[in-house]
Each structure stands twice: as C-alpha cells, then as structure tokens.
Amino acid sequence: xxxxxxxxxxxxxxxxxxxxxxxxxxxxxxxSMPALEFGSANDFLEAYDPDQPGCLLLDIRMPGMSGxxxxxxxxEREIFLPIIFITGHADVALAVECMKLGAxxxxxxxxxxxxxxxxxxxxxxxxxxxxxxxxxxxxxxxRFSLLTNRExxxxxxxxxxxTNREISEELGITSQAIDAHRxxxxxxxxxxxxxxLVRLSDLxxx
Amino acid sequence: xxxxxxxxxxxxxxAVTILLAGAVLALDLSVPLGVAGxxxxxxxxxxxxxxxxxxxxxRTAVLCSVLTLxxxxxxxxxxxVWMVLANRxxxxxxxxxxAVLGTxxxxxxxxxxxxxxxxxxxxRVNMAGELASGIAHELNQPLAxxxxxxxxxxxxxxxxxVSPEKLLKDLQSIADGAELGGxxxxxxxxxxxxxxxxxxxxxxxxxxxxxxxxLSSERKQLSIDMQIRIPATLPRVMVDPVLIQQVLVNLAxxxxxxxxxxxxxxxxxRAAQHDSEDVEIAxxxxxxxxxxxxxxxxxxxxxxxxxxxxxxxxxxxxxIVEAHGGHLTAERNxxxxxxxxxxxxxxxxxxxxxx
Numbered sequence: 187x188x189x190x191x192x193x194x195x196x197x198x199x200x201x202x203x204x205x206x207x208x209x210x211x212x213x214x215x216x217x218s219m220p221a222l223e224f225g226s227a228n229d230f231l232e233a234y235d236p237d238q239p240g241c242l243l244l245d246i247r248m249p250g251m252s253g254x255x256x257x258x259x260x261x262e263r264e265i266f267l268p269i270i271f272i273t274g275h276a277d278v279a280l281a282v283e284c285m286k287l288g289a290x291x292x293x294x295x296x297x298x299x300x301x302x303x304x305x306x307x308x309x310x311x312x313x314x315x316x317x318x319x320x321x322x323x324x325x326x327x328x329r330f331s332l333l334t335n336r337e338x339x340x341x342x343x344x345x346x347x348x349t350n351r352e353i354s355e356e357l358g359i360t361s362q363a364i365d366a367h368r369x370x371x372x373x374x375x376x377x378x379x380x381x382x383l384v385r386l387s388d389l390x391x392x
Numbered sequence: 393x394x395x396x397x398x399x400x401x402x403x404x405x406x407a408v409t410i411l412l413a414g415a416v417l418a419l420d421l422s423v424p425l426g427v428a429g430x431x432x433x434x435x436x437x438x439x440x441x442x443x444x445x446x447x448x449x450x451r452t453a454v455l456c457s458v459l460t461l462x463x464x465x466x467x468x469x470x471x472x473v474w475m476v477l478a479n480r481x482x483x484x485x486x487x488x489x490x491a492v493l494g495t496x497x498x499x500x501x502x503x504x505x506x507x508x509x510x511x512x513x514x515x516r517v518n519m520a521g522e523l524a525s526g527i528a529h530e531l532n533q534p535l536a537x538x539x540x541x542x543x544x545x546x547x548x549x550x551x552x553x554v555s556p557e558k559l560l561k562d563l564q565s566i567a568d569g570a571e572l573g574g575x576x577x578x579x580x581x582x583x584x585x586x587x588x589x590x591x592x593x594x595x596x597x598x599x600x601x602x603x604x605x606x607l608s609s610e611r612k613q614l615s616i617d618m619q620i621r622i623p624a625t626l627p628r629v630m631v632d633p634v635l636i637q638q639v640l641v642n643l644a645x646x647x648x649x650x651x652x653x654x655x656x657x658x659x660x661x662r663a664a665q666h667d668s669e670d671v672e673i674a675x676x677x678x679x680x681x682x683x684x685x686x687x688x689x690x691x692x693x694x695x696x697x698x699x700x701x702x703x704x705x706x707x708x709x710x711x712i713v714e715a716h717g718g719h720l721t722a723e724r725n726x727x728x729x730x731x732x733x734x735x736x737x738x739x740x741x742x743x744x745x746x747x
C-alpha cells in the first residue's frame with residue numbers, strides 16, 4: 187500500500203567541531219553508512235528534506251543555535267527524525283531535558299565505535315517504523331475521508347463491537363440500511379474483513 | 393598607595409604601650425593639676441590597638457585610667473577642685489570609650505578580613521572548577537576524534553581491506569588529534585595570560601609593599617614578622633603590575649601558610665640586582681619546608697602540599713614570570729624554610745617605554 191519507494195537512510199552529523207565531525211564521518215565511511223556533515227544547526231535546517239529518512243547525530247553545545255534548540259525547532263516543524271545527542275561533558279540537567287523532549291539516545295564523548303554504530307542502526311530502524319506508521323495513518327485518514335457522514339457513523343459504532351441490531355437502535359435506521367452502509371464503507375476504504383476495518387479505523391483516529 | 397603598618401609582636405606592643413603610658417604620666421605630673429593631663433592617654437590606647445593581642449587595648453585603658461587618677465594625687469596642685477575632678481572624669485571616660493570602640497572596630501575589621509579571605513577562597517575554587525570543566529570539554533573533542541580514527545582503522549584492518557595509504561591517513565589524523573590535545577593543555581598553562589601583558593616601569597619596593605598590604609590581616613593573625621629589604625638604588629622593572637603582584641601575593645601567602653605552625657615566623661622579602669642584569673626578588677620563609685623531596689614538582693599543575701590547595705598557584709606564578717622573560721625557582725634554606733626567587737627585567741633594557 188505504500189506507493190513511495192523507500193529512500194536509503196542517511197546519518198546526519200551536526201557538530202561545530204570539524205575534527206569530531208570528520209572523524210565520525212570516517213567511521214561511517216568504513217561501514218558504508220551514508221552520512222552528511224553540517225557545521226551548524228542552521229546549515230542542517232536549511233538543507234534537510236523532511237522526507238529523507240535516517241537519524242541525526244547532534245552536538246548539544248554549539249555556538250549559534252544549540253543542539254537542544256534545534257531539537258525544539260524540529261518538533262515545532264513536526265519533523266520527527268530520531269536524535270542521538272553527543273555531549274562533551276555530562277551535564278545531567280541538559281541530558282534529562284533532551285531525553286524528556288524525546289531524544290533517541292545520548293552518547294558521551296569520547297565513545298567507542300560499536301556503541302555509536304549500534305545506536306545509529308537502532309535509531310534508523312525506529313525512524314523506518316515511525317515513517318511507515320505515519321504513512322499508514324495518513325493513508326487511513328485519506329480513505330476514511332471518502333466516507334459519508336452516515337457511513338462514518340455506522341463504521342465508528344461497528345468497530346466498537348456493536349451488532350447490526352444495536353447499531354440500528356442507536357441510529358434509528360433499519361438493520362438492512364446499516365448493512366448497506368457498512369458494505370459500502372468497507373468497499374470504499376478497501377477492506378474485506380471487519381478486523382481489518384477495526385485496524386484501519388484505529389490508524390485513522392490517531 | 394596605602395602601605396599597611398608593619399605588625400608588631402606582642403612583646404613589642406606591650407613595651408611601646410607601657411613606655412608611652414609612662415611618658416604621658418611624666419607629662420601629667422610635670423604640669424599643674426588643672427591641666428587635663430590625662431587626655432593624652434587616649435593616644436596610648438590608640439597605639440595599643442595596633443598590637444596583635446586583642447586584650448591589650450582594654451588592659452591599657454584600665455592602666456591609663458588608674459594612672460589618670462594617680463595623677464590626681466601626685467600632680468602639683470593648682471586649679472579649681474571641681475574642674476580638676478571634671479577633667480579627670482572626662483579623661484577616664486574618653487580613654488574607656490576609645491578602648492571599647494577601638495576594640496569593636498578591630499573585631500569588625502578582622503571579621504571583614506576573614507570574610508574576604510573566604511570569598512577569595514570560594515572564587516578560587518569556582519575558578520578551578522570552571523577551569524577543570526572547560527579542560528574536560530575541550531580535551532574531549534580531540535580524544536573523540538582520535539578514538540574514531542583508531543576504531544575506523546582497526547575496522548578496516550579487521551576486514552582485511554586496507555591500503556597503506558588509507559591507514560597512513562588515519563594515523564595522520566590520530567597524530568593531529570593528539571597534537572591538538574597537547575595544544576589545549578599548553579594554552580591552559582598560560583590561561584592567566586589570556587589578557588595581553590601590559591608592561592610599564594614600576595618601582596619594586598612599591599609593588600612589594602602594595603602586594604603585602606593585601607596580606608596584612610593574615611600576617612597579623614598569625615603574628616608573622618615581615619621584613620622587606622629592598623635597596624633604594626634598584627632600577628625600576630618593566631612589568632605588568634597586576635600579574636607581578638599576583639605572583640608576589642601567591643608566593644607570600646604560600647610562605648605564610650607554611651609557617652602557620654612554626655616557632656619562628658619570619659618572612660623576608662629581598663630584592664637585588666647582580667651585575668646590572670635582571671633584578672632578583674627573593675621570598676624567604678622560616679617554615680618547615682615541603683615534605684616532598686623533589687622541589688621542582690611543586691611547579692606542576694594540580695600538585696599541592698596543602699590539604700585544601702589546588703596546586704595551580706605556583707604553576708601560574710611561573711607562567712607569569714616566564715612571560716616577563718624571567719625565571720622562578722625554589723630552594724630549601726640551609727637552616728629552615730624555603731626561598732622562592734624570581735627575576736624581572738630592569739627598565740634600562742627599554743628606556744623608551746618610560747612614562
């Protein structure tokens with residue numbers, strides 16, 4: 187059902203320290219992980235296409251827009267790329283704040299390659315799942331928008347487990363009419379079984 | 393420029409006080425009774441306030457009051473009786489008030505000095521904390537990058553797909569990172585020299601006395617006997633006064649702290665010029681000297697012999713002296729204590745900088 191072809195995920199490295207940035211890049215090159223470097227939060231914001239999957243490796247402390255400010259900006263723009271914070275010193279308060287805002291993980295410098303690569307793989311997997319889910323939700327919402335008000339009413343009651351008779355009592359129309367509305371609705375949203383209708387309705391209501 | 397009065401020892405103060413009181417008594421006895429001959433005792437009380445013994449002023453006041461009343465009996469007669477009595481009473485009153493207010497003032501200024509010391513201590517600790525956190529952050533950058541290159545190179549080697557060129561590049565990057573780390577540490581060593589050094593001609597005697605006035609309360613508290621022996625013929629030196637005074641305070645404070653538990657507490661500051669070259673300043677104490685055998689390690693960062701010491705003072709002092717083109721050295725005295733010596737360039741090396 188997802189028509190879009192899947193794009194290869196990219197690890198975005200945002201750190202003002204060129205040495206650190208390039209060394210991480212070198213590590214990613216070694217394991218053939220596509221990566222892009224940015225020296226500032228603004229450079230990244232300007233260049234980033236929200237449809238590009240991957241994850242973001244972000245230095246917390248940077249001149250100009252800081253890592254945490256970039257995190258907030260991305261949230262405001264509804265960009266949900268997983269963020270792995272990289273920090274030079276353990277600032278507990280800052281770390282807690284980042285995690286509360288939904289950071290994927292926080293790694294302290296200096297770090298072992300395996301720790302970074304594992305975390306990046308996990309973050310990319312999560313991004314893939316999140317994107318798939320968001321695509322499904324959007325698709326379900328689109329399909330449900332095709333329904334008439336009456337059809338929507340019938341479906342909303344049917345997915346809660348009510349029988350035709352109970353629905354007809356609730357809405358004051360005949361059981362045959364309910365049947366007809368429900369069949370039409372299922373045909374419109376493209377499901378054959380009630381269990382699929384329940385799942386789709388669940389997505390559409392997210 | 394306010395130079396602090398030299399603190400006297402207890403015995404000296406007591407002797408001076410008694411001598412003065414005797415002088416006032418003699419004066420009192422030599423003038424007619426009608427003259428307010430007891431009033432100069434106020435001056436005796438004021439002089440006694442300079443003693444390190446906090447009880448001396450009150451004792452002096454009692455003594456002077458007694459002497460004032462004794463003068464009533466011993467002075468040659470003359471004057472109206474009620475006026476004589478009023479004069480004596482007022483003198484005793486003035487002596488008492490001076491002693492009480494003086495003692496209070498002394499207590500208050502001691503408390504203030506203590507608070508200032510505490511404040512300075514706190515700011516020193518804060519500075520060290522910030523410094524340490526700053527170093528940690530800065531050093532982490534090259535460390536992270538060194539680690540990344542090393543890991544990337546070992547990954548490549550483990551997979552067996554490594555060209556010597558690629559490996560060489562990684563090794564070069566590792567070397568660069570290590571070098572950067574060293575640069576950060578070097579920068580740290582001269583962190584006080586963030587401010588550009590502003591040299592101008594200065595009189596060593598004035599510099600030393602002003603710096604020592606900053607330590608007068610500590611010196612007084614520990615009853616340290618300080619001698620400044622600087623010949624007036626010395627040329628002026630080309631220095632940044634703030635930085636050099638920082639060195640002087642640092643070294644003198646170390647000396648004072650080293651003598652805390654010593655029997656003899658003698659701080660001697662000398663200056664001399666050998667063969668019209670650099671001027672040498674020596675700070676000599678009579679403390680127990682450092683326990684560590686290798687004196688040179690005292691100058692290393694974060695090495696301290698004091699329980700609450702941070703171990704940056706001497707290292708910073710040496711950086712400052714070296715930034716002036718001088719040397720700072722330490723040596724054990726043959727008898728007891730230590731001497732720190734440092735050299736400074738005299739002004740005639742650059743006469744045009746005058747003014």
